[in-house]
Amino acid sequence: xxxxxxxxxxxxxxxxxxxxxxxxxxxxxxxxxxxxxxxxxxxxxxxxxxxxxxxxxxxxxxxxxxxxxxxxxxxxxxxxxxxxxxxxxxxxxxxxxxxxxxxxxxxxxxxxxxxxxxxxxxxxxxxxxxxxxxxxxxxxxxxxxxxxxxxxxxxxxxxxxxxxxxxxxxxxxxxxxxx
Ligand code: HEM
Ligand code: HEM
Numbered sequence: 001x002x003x004x005x006x007x008x009x010x011x012x013x014x015x016x017x018x019x020x021x022x023x024x025x026x027x028x029x030x031x032x033x034x035x036x037x038x039x040x041x042x043x044x045x046x047x048x049x050x051x052x053x054x055x056x057x058x059x060x061x062x063x064x065x066x067x068x069x070x071x072x073x074x075x076x077x078x079x080x081x082x083x084x085x086x087x088x089x090x091x092x093x094x095x096x097x098x099x100x101x102x103x104x105x106x107x108x109x110x111x112x113x114x115x116x117x118x119x120x121x122x123x124x125x126x127x128x129x130x131x132x133x134x135x136x137x138x139x140x141x142x143x144x145x146x147x148x149x150x151x152x153x154x155x156x157x158x159x160x161x162x163x164x165x166x167x168x169x170x171x172x173x174x175x176x177x178x179x
Contacts, residue, residue, distance in 0.1 A: 022058060108129050
């Protein structure tokens with residue numbers, strides 16, 4: 001490894017656990033959302049439980065993040081990459097809230113609103129919204145699902161570019177370190 005990120009500051013353990021837990025849940029939910037009608041039938045109840053978990057974890061992550069700045073990027077990262085990374089991370093945070101909220105909204109704004117069973121353990125009540133908001137939630141959930149997929153692909157491609165092409169140790173900042 002060369003480059004300053006290899007030996008420089010890293011994300012904290014809390015940030016790393018939040019990142020990889022939520023990343024795994026989001027990837028699972030993008031897959032289920034897009035494949036539940038073909039390869040993964042009957043998985044929507046699981047999708048809803050995972051999505052509400054992402055919502056709760058992301059709310060906690062954002063509150064925690066407000067008091068804990070991430071490690072500064074190495075000086076060698078150019079300005080365009082710096083601002084694109086910040087914009088992309090902000091959009092990912094927004095979608096980690098908006099995707100679960102619009103999903104929750106789509107089952108809520110109906111003639112007979114449905115609670116969501118969280119992994120069969122307890123019921124999460126429907127949101128107090130009307131049918132128009134429920135329809136809007138459904139449309140937004142479908143469109144933003146594709147947007148989120150595209151942003152995650154770009155995000156992962158950027159991480160892999162740093163790892164394999166630039167070889168600057170940036171991915172390791174977010175890696176678990178053996179003690
Ligand atoms: C699955 C492969 C993934 C890889 C390899 C990856 C890699 C990384 C890396 C290396 C960073 C730190 C960038 C830096 O050093 O400044 C990062 C940050 C981040 N990642 Fe990922 N990531 C992945 C998936 C995801 C997913 C699915 C999400 C959520 C949709 C996500 C959301 C974020 C956010 C919001 C940050 C910014 C953290 C902060 O500074 O507060 N990542 N990711
Ligand atoms: C991280 C959170 C979530 C992600 C990334 C996500 C992603 C997706 C995606 C990509 C689809 C496919 C859209 C399409 O048909 O093109 C989908 C469908 C769906 N999602 Fe989510 N979702 C999340 C959370 C939720 C939550 C919390 C609920 C409900 C409580 C939910 C309920 C649904 C339902 C019912 C469908 C099927 C819609 C249909 O086929 O008409 N989702 N989701």
